[in-house]
Amino acid sequence: IRxxxxxxxxFKEYVRRWYEHWKHDSGLRLMWEPTQFCKDFGIDMVLWALRTLLVWSWRDMLSTGEHMTDSMTESWQALLSINVMFGMARLIYMLRLVDGPGKGILAILETFFSGTIQQMLFICGAIFTNFFVAFVVLVPDMGPREVFLHMYRGLFFGDGAGLDELGLDEVNHNYIHIEVLNGYHVNMNRTLIVIASFVFNVIILNLIIAIYGNEYEKIKKTT
Structure with missing residues (x-):
């Protein structure tokens, strides 16, 4: 409740100050827009919601009269771990005000939420989705979840097992082939995973690293 x-x-103070600056057509109204409240206190709101769910789940658990360690459910454990994670995230976010390491934390956060990085991440997600849909069609014996996990492991981390499951292995079975010349067949799974791994591991990920480093250096100079 507190x-x-x-x-x-x-939130009331944000709205009041925004309205006062808006009446006087002051540029300071941008500092107190209601949307800015969500940016400043977004972690606090999420943490409050998670704590509420955790307390409610704990209340139901205690109402059964069982010992906490005996009646702890998987959902309760998941809520507890998420609360701990967001609590630590809030602590790290608060450290941005500390002289010294706070400058680096603030620069990292500002860089991640910059428009350039968000655009690059959107492009990365769009290309990943493109290859994901193609592999869902090419590998009908796998479910979309399996395809996603193998693609995530293979394209983002270069995991060989994940790439093998999608067509980069030497066994060459249960894959789709097309005939391009007399008696010459092309393995579509292998061809597509080679293209996808090259685009992601060589181009996209390196571009993200380069752009992030460039944005970080620019923002660090102004913080």
Whole structure:
């Protein structure tokens, strides 16, 4: 209740100050836009929601009269781990105000949420989705979840086992072939995974690293 009251009070102050600057047509209204509240206190709102779910789940667990370690469910464990993770994320976010390491943390966060990086991540996701849909069609004996996991392991981390499952192995079975010349067949699975791995591991990931490094250096100079 205390955390909800604090969040609502802060939101009211954001709206009040934004409205006052808006009436006077002041440029400072951009600092107090309601959307800015979500950016500043987004982690707090998510953490409050997770804590509420955790407390509610704990309340139901205690109502059974069983010992906590005996009645701990998988969902309760998952909520607890997520709460711990977001709690540590909030602590790291608060360290941005500390002189010294805070400058680096702030530069990393500002770089990640910059428009250039977001555009590059969107392009990366679009290309990944393109290859994912193609492999779902080419590998009908695998479900979409299996295809996604193998692609994620193979394209982002260069995992050989993941690439082999999609067509880069030497066995060459259960794959789709097309005949391009007299008696010469092309393995479509192998061809597509070679193209996908080259595009991701050689081009896309290196571009993201280069652009992120460039944006980080620019933002670090201004923080």
């Amino acid at each position: 955390e909800v009251s604090n969040l609502l009070w802060r």
